[in-house]
Amino acid sequence: MRTQRSKNLVSQLVLPVMSFLMLYPVFWWIGASLKKNSEMGSPSIWPEEPMWENFTKGWFISADYNFTTFYANTLMMEFFNVLGGVVTSALVAYGFARLNFKFRGFWFSILLLTLMLPGQVTIIPQYIFYNNLGLVNSYIPLILPHFLGGGAFFIFLLVQFIRGIPRELDEAAKIDGASVYGIFLRIIFPLVKPALVTVAIFTFIWSWDDFFGQVLYLSSIEKYTVSLGLRMFVDQFEVQWGQLLAMSLLSVLPSVIVFFLAQKHFVEGIATTGIKG
């Protein structure tokens, strides 16, 4: 009986209050995107007089550049990132999970070790490498890694997932004369799709948020992504807070939409791949 009461307390009080607290900055943000600079500190969420022009003025940030370009650039980059990540991480994971080759265990430990490697150690030589090839100020340094396995974390996730697929399916296909390539294409790839959705979502959101890489490799404004476009506001002499907050609000929309479209994958996708000892 006691636990019943505490359950009700949690569901009726703690969770709603907590959700509200977590989301409060977001509510404030929505209101503030319509405020004048002078109103920013005011405690009311909704402005006295909504400045809808924050959105239009913010979008057309300067005479030469606007967010249409920045969104087009980012979405183009995202398309390749997600494509590369999904295809190559599945290939690599299949190799590790199902095929028997020399030093497999060794390479797999190396893969896991790279999960812990701080990016700062590789970033300088990588930059020099791209610089020597004349690829700085292009999208190649941002896209290429996604075509090279898409990141150790995703490979690990998929390896765990593929290990959960019954081997009898492979064996049956093998008896029917399928090669390892055929098994990958016709058995594993279709079955691994749910986990690939998780890979696609995370690739999308993380690339969208990867400020460090973008700031490093993209320098001319016509190549800017949305994040870099936002930074243009911050660098202004007098920050136009309303416009900045309005544009940053729009900038998180794609991630939010992706999140809601595939919401259950966030928890379940990870749960089914079994991150556990």
Added chain:
Amino acid sequence: MIAKTSVYQESALSRLRKSAAFGRQHIAGYLFISPWLIGFFLLTLWPIVRSFYLSFTEYSLLEDPSWVGLSNYEEIFLRDEIFKQSLKVTFTFVLFSVPLKLLFSLMVAMLLNRSIRGINVYRTAIYFPSLIGGSIAVSVLWRNMFDLKGYVNHVLGWFGIQGVGWLSNPDTSLATLVLLNAWQFGSTMVIFLAGLKQIPQDLYESASVDGANPLRKFFHITLPMLSPVMFFNLVLGVIGSFQMFTSAFIITKGGPANSTYMYALFLFEKAFKHYQMGYASALAWILLIIIAVLTALNFLVSKYWVYYESEGGRANG
């Protein structure tokens, strides 16, 4: 956490059949992992080696690197005050933000691990800040809210508290960034939640039969069963916090008075603002060694508190 590669059982028959195809499998195996392998050599291994070499040189991208021996390291350890400051800031940040985030996300995961009406709405609401967390947009939002005339001080004013410029005051700026980091506990929480879901319910049921109270259940079932996940989150949390960059770069630019001058920011500015590639490579190697030592320590200590089912005698659930 690091997987012990499970040796799969196979019948003698299929093993025989396999040995014929074994040679082809070698090639196929390497073909399949080749994208990662190429990436590993090109973008990880070679850069690591190169970075080690560069750390003994002076290099500005314009001329070839010139060998200077240990002088970068000498400069860093003996004379560079900013190095000491950034190390202090980063350690403080890690020390506070990692436990805070772990504790908070475990608590929330336990709250969310129940089947009640509307639980999905709560999960979404609580995960939401983390979804947008890494983006520059959130950094901007916090910079504004914690301003001297910002929203937070207005609310504190209602309770008669005189706020400060949270981010412009050296005493509070780092704490504000810790708070921001903790607000984005979602992915840690999701991993805890996944771990909680995998604890067999019958353990709790038999504990109830034995008359265990919720507190005992927590310490004797939940915590031990969750310890591998806790370990995973701890290791990655420490590694991640050491590399904290965006919020320091956007919100405070390391200030005021270098109070939020994180190590990653220091390294970034040395490399890509002052173009001291050799010096920055030395900084990167020092960071690598610090993280390696801390991670190794974590693994060593884990023997005493992480519980693996497969070793505990239970069949793998």
